Amino acid sequence: MTSPAVEAIDLVKRFGENTAVDGVSFVVPEGTVLGLLGPNGAGKTTTTRMLTTLSVPTSGTARVAGHDVVKEADAVRRSMGLAGQAATVDELLTARENLKLIGRLYGLPKTYVRSSIGELLERFDLVQAADRPVKTYSGGMRRRLDLAVSLMAAPPVLFLDEPTTGLDPRSRTELWEVLRELVREGTTLVLTTQYLEEADHLADDIIVIDKGRVIAAGTPTQLKDQAGAASVVVTLTHAADLERAEGLVRDHSPEVHVDVTARRITAQADGLGDMSRIGAAFQEAGIEVDDLGLKRPSLDDVFLHLTGHRADHDGAEGEPSETDELEEALR
Amino acid sequence: MTSMLTAQRPPINPPSMLRASATIVWRNLIHIKRMPEMLLDVTVQSVMFVLLFAYVFGGSINPPGDVSYKEFLLPGIMVQTMIFTSAIAAMGLTNDLQKGIVDRLKSLPISRSSVLVGRSISSLIHSSIGIAVMAVTGLLIGWRVRESVGETVLGFGLILLFGFAMIWLGIYVGSLMRTVEAVQGFMFTVMFPLTFVANTFAPTEQMPSWLAAVAEWNPVSALTQACRELWGNGVTAPSDAAWQLQHPVLMSVAWSLLLTAIFAPLALGAYRRRSRD
Numbered sequence: 001m002t003s004p005a006v007e008a009i010d011l012v013k014r015f016g017e018n019t020a021v022d023g024v025s026f027v028v029p030e031g032t033v034l035g036l037l038g039p040n041g042a043g044k045t046t047t048t049r050m051l052t053t054l055s056v057p058t059s060g061t062a063r064v065a066g067h068d069v070v071k072e073a074d075a076v077r078r079s080m081g082l083a084g085q086a087a088t089v090d091e092l093l094t095a096r097e098n099l100k101l102i103g104r105l106y107g108l109p110k111t112y113v114r115s116s117i118g119e120l121l122e123r124f125d126l127v128q129a130a131d132r133p134v135k136t137y138s139g140g141m142r143r144r145l146d147l148a149v150s151l152m153a154a155p156p157v158l159f160l161d162e163p164t165t166g167l168d169p170r171s172r173t174e175l176w177e178v179l180r181e182l183v184r185e186g187t188t189l190v191l192t193t194q195y196l197e198e199a200d201h202l203a204d205d206i207i208v209i210d211k212g213r214v215i216a217a218g219t220p221t222q223l224k225d226q227a228g229a230a231s232v233v234v235t236l237t238h239a240a241d242l243e244r245a246e247g248l249v250r251d252h253s254p255e256v257h258v259d260v261t262a263r264r265i266t267a268q269a270d271g272l273g274d275m276s277r278i279g280a281a282f283q284e285a286g287i288e289v290d291d292l293g294l295k296r297p298s299l300d301d302v303f304l305h306l307t308g309h310r311a312d313h314d315g316a317e318g319e320p321s322e323t324d325e326l327e328e329a330l331r
Numbered sequence: 332m333t334s335m336l337t338a339q340r341p342p343i344n345p346p347s348m349l350r351a352s353a354t355i356v357w358r359n360l361i362h363i364k365r366m367p368e369m370l371l372d373v374t375v376q377s378v379m380f381v382l383l384f385a386y387v388f389g390g391s392i393n394p395p396g397d398v399s400y401k402e403f404l405l406p407g408i409m410v411q412t413m414i415f416t417s418a419i420a421a422m423g424l425t426n427d428l429q430k431g432i433v434d435r436l437k438s439l440p441i442s443r444s445s446v447l448v449g450r451s452i453s454s455l456i457h458s459s460i461g462i463a464v465m466a467v468t469g470l471l472i473g474w475r476v477r478e479s480v481g482e483t484v485l486g487f488g489l490i491l492l493f494g495f496a497m498i499w500l501g502i503y504v505g506s507l508m509r510t511v512e513a514v515q516g517f518m519f520t521v522m523f524p525l526t527f528v529a530n531t532f533a534p535t536e537q538m539p540s541w542l543a544a545v546a547e548w549n550p551v552s553a554l555t556q557a558c559r560e561l562w563g564n565g566v567t568a569p570s571d572a573a574w575q576l577q578h579p580v581l582m583s584v585a586w587s588l589l590l591t592a593i594f595a596p597l598a599l600g601a602y603r604r605r606s607r608d
Contacts, residue, residue: 054438078440089435090358092361092366093358103368104346104354116341153340156340165566
């Protein structure tokens with residue numbers, strides 16, 4: 001049996017009077033992805049800093065790749081990579097120089113450093129810009145380099161502190177793809193994010209943190225189930241069928257909402273069974289549909305359910321207004 | 332692409348503290364190369380100050396003994412440049428702390444002091460470039476070193492030793508402050524009086540007696556007096572001058588050691604505290 005890649009036991013960090021992390025525990029099995037989800041100031045970065053030996057816990061312990069983060073800090077540093085807002089790249093150096101700097105400081109063999117720089121530049125699509133100072137890079141390029149730098153010594157465990165905060169949706173999707181590839185290759189990932197969607201996309205397990213405490217833990221699906229019922233969403237082909245369709249849906253669901261302009265009916269449902277029954281009823285009645293689907297509650301709903309307040313996105317630049325869209329959809 | 336990441340991990344042989352420091356110096360020097368304007372303070376400004384002082388004030392200041400003001404000035408202004416190394420080190424460190432570079436380096440399996448040692452060495456190189464520029468400017472306008480090679484080298488050695496002490500002050504301030512702007516504001520406020528209330532630019536004899544006493548006991552004055560004597564750029568201090576000016580070489584070394592003894596523990600403590608969070 002192998003030991004878990006990352007293990008946190010009752011981690012606490014106090015800054016004077018202020019308790020930033022208040023007894024956080026979790027286990028990350030090897031080769032899986034843990035998402036630490038929470039609003040700004042929840043304690044995600046501080047937790048990451050303790051796990052990556054940048055900050056000494058006030059109490060509690062943690063192990064990375066089997067090594068204690070305080071007593072065996074050096075062994076931890078050999079076993080993990082760190083990227084994101086907690087550690088960053090040098091703006092005045094080129095991508096190649098940044099990679100070389102880190103390669104040299106790990107004391108990697110010269111030939112390995114040379115070939116690895118080439119591979120990483122290629123993999124992260126930075127070959128063209130490799131010899132330009134990083135300050136000329138776009139946000140997405142910078143994040144890719146940041147990630148490349150953290151992979152220089154091919155660490156089995158990778159910590160990513162808000163890897164996509166401030167990125168445009170396209171760069172974000174591209175970065176997700178790279179991260180999935182790393183996981184396929186066997187890397188264990190611990191990522192913090194305030195994007196509910198991100199945790200949902202990438203993580204096998206999610207820990208929801210609020211005010212330094214773990215308020216929920218589970219798979220994305222489990223967490224969504226906690227937030228209440230799913231709903232069936234039908235988009236009709238012809239607006240003329242709306243009234244008839246609504247009647248049919250009401251036979252199957254206690255709560256129905258009709259959006260006339262979008263020709264969309266949203267109905268509370270128990271699961272896939274309800275969806276297929278509604279689908280069959282429409283077919284029988286000859287009502288044409290553009291789209292029929294089951295919508296589970298988003299993690300935003302989960303957060304609202306758990307904390308009684310919405311995830312606070314203050315400070316995140318370029319935050320897409322998922323929340324607003326959702327609220328509009330529900331209205 | 333096959334798993335380069337997990338299948339074959341490369342051997343990690345973290346470098347010694349000195350090698351890691353040398354690598355960090357390499358990185359810091361690339362900064363100077365990329366942003367040559369970082370050197371403006373010790374190049375263009377140095378030349379400008381030498382010329383301004385030599386030609387604007389030079390005529391109205393009479394150094395003791397039969398020494399031209401240009402000769403009197405050069406040791407003083409070189410000492411001032413080296414004292415500003417503290418500001419250079421502080422700003423560099425704060426910038427790295429602020430931008431997360433220190434965190435990146437701390438996440439690596441290297442000695443944590445290599446970040447500070449690297450910063451110290453590159454700051455000393457930075458200031459030494461300034462001293463070299465001043466020396467050349469000085470030689471062009473008539474400054475000369477008039478004593479033996481050994482004494483000349485000793486003078487520059489004392490300046491470097493003092494610069495080393497100043498770097499600890501810089502690391503202390505750099506670890507305490509949050510922004511480069513704050514560091515700059517603080518250091519300049521402290522460094523200008525420290526380097527002007529001394530014998531650097533004008534003899535202390537004409538100062539009000541209380542100010543002269545302060546100036547003569549300023550460590551900066553001991554170092555400046557030592558260089559003037561070692562380089563033949565000034566007369567020995569009169570017998571009524573402060574005791575330290577009668578023994579300037581000894582006192583320069585003593586001040587360097589004392590300041591290091593005070594600021595090195597403070598600096599390491601502040602840096603460690605900052606690093607633990």
